[in-house]
Amino acid sequence: MSGTIMITGCNRGIGLELASQFAQDGWRVFACCRDLKKAEDLQSLQAEFPRVQPLQLDVTDYDQMISLGKALHGEPIDILLNNAGYYGPKGTSFGQVDREEWRRVLESNTIAPYMMAETFCDNVAASEHKLMAMMSSKVGSIADNRSGGGYIYRSSKTALNQVVKSLSIDLKERGIAVLALHPGWVQTAMGGPGALISAAQSTKALKKILVGADLGKSGHFYNYDGSEIPW
Template identity: 60%
Template sequence: MPGTILITGCNRGIGLEMTRQFAADGWTVIATCRNPSAAWELSELAEGNDHIEIHGLDVTDYTQMAALASELQDRALDVLVSNAGYYGPKGVTFGNVDVEEWRTVLEVNTIAPYKLVEAFAPNLAVGKHKVVGVLSSKVGSIDDNGSGGGYLYRSSKTAVNQVVKSLSIDLAERSITVLAFHPGWVQTEMGGPNALISTDESVRGLKRLLLNATPDQSGYFYSYDGSEIPW
């Protein structure tokens, strides 16, 4: 049965496609993005669609996040998806790391997902499905790192994987399942035009994982195709 899902970063890419697919299946989608007035594709999607409601949320503005949680405090959430992310400058080589940019990447990709779950755990606890999906990346897998570099983005995703693991333990008593996901190399603004899969394919896989998640999977790292990724 359809329920209610909250997704961050819905103005484009994976977040926009996830909004589209869940709404098409009859879910109530609480779609958030930093600047709703500039999110014209999301606005067009929501126009005349009673299943989509748009809220402004900069995931690094924790005062704004707390205000949204307060606004939605009486709403049960079945699924929460931390999708908003930031890659930072590309092609950064050893000896040329911008520390301030690194802090920004860590803020968006590591700290914000934790704060999101902290803010909306009460809503999940009264939902039926009780699943959190955190968009990570295969480049965050230490086992998979055979090329080096990528210090900013890699480290932020490795760190958020550890956040997912701890959340899975700390929220088990509330029966909340927490998963880390690799969405694949997706044709988005971040992934670029040479990426291997479409947002449609990625989201279909992620949706299956979210809707079929079981408590014994909590704290694990999965690719969009269902395969487990080593830490």
């Protein structure tokens, strides 16, 4: 299948690779990034695939998001993929938590994806595939937490998972499926060079999940390999 996908955080890493893979398959790609002037790789991708449309969007700038929503009014979006996120400071063990950074991470990782869903819900509902997906993380799984720590990033992704679950219920009548995804430990700026898989490996598997998703899979949390992760 092919259609239109909107991806946030496309300036590098997983977002850029997903934009590339979907473009290669003939999809129209609304590729959002915070600063188009610095997104040289994304600009190069557009030169190779004209169906890639770079869009300036800081997902925590809600006035900018609303303006983009108005600009895209009436445009069907088959897949809305909320990929943009912020890890925050590392080493956030007990007694070392920065409250302001915690708020910043929650804004980027939890509130912004919800606002994207609210802003572009009509676009997704008007499409054929009708899918929203949130890039979560296995560290947001409460059942999987055996090491403690990581309060800031963990809690932002756990909260995001709850948003996914509620959206899957609230948007079911509109035929929209909503998923949470774990991309694996990926060799990106966030994952670091010691990560287990490349961005290309992760996104190839994620793309398969996205294209094959339907209402039967809505409200669930999936690893990049297709296996389900407990909440």
